[in-house]
Amino acid sequence: MSGKQQLLALALAALATTPALAETRCGWLMNPTPANWWLIDADGEWTIGEQGGYQAPGFDDAPWTGTREQVPVNGYYGYECACMAVTSDADTMTITRVISVRSKPLKACEDDPKLPSMES
Template identity: 60%
Template sequence: MRAAAPALALTLLLAALPAAAETRCGWIDNPTPGNWWLTDAAGEWTLAEQGGYQAGGMDRIPDLSTGEWVATNGPHGYGCACMDAETDGADRIVAIFAVRQLKLADCAADPALPSRP
């Protein structure tokens, strides 16, 4: 039993550590209030849904309209960005740690991303 105690302590310590952040780059969409998605080479990731799901750290998304932003519905629209985030491994961003806005041309030139009008 004593020999198992250090292994158990290490297992509990590692389980308490946060998951590693991934850097994901692509089109960031905010088509309507409260709805946010990121589309990267792996697919579409939900950041927030109006009246429902919201990733932790949404306040870390800067005002993207001050950079290259395409307004499609009042102030809502899309841009290009990279974010350091944690995902659920399926289709949701669960935590946002940092967001860096890129030029629209960066996403437009990426063959792994869908084209935008």
């Protein structure tokens, strides 16, 4: 194999093992019932986990920072405002990996015109 071929093979191998780039998504973090999690941001509703089904890798182990201001709607379950470092699949509106979660004050989401109102 020539030097150019070796370099090309190394570059292709590096691309194949490069993880997807993380993005920050901020909005309403919903947990209405056990193991059901969604994030509603300016782009729509993203599935993080569904009871008895898909669960985004990393979510249970992701570092969580900030003071949580949860609004209960079903016992211990409810919603809050958060930003998440994630990878996602826009075609399926699925969070494919959770890297970290940062709680934000409810007011941050309430005042964001790109997010739906949570008032009933």
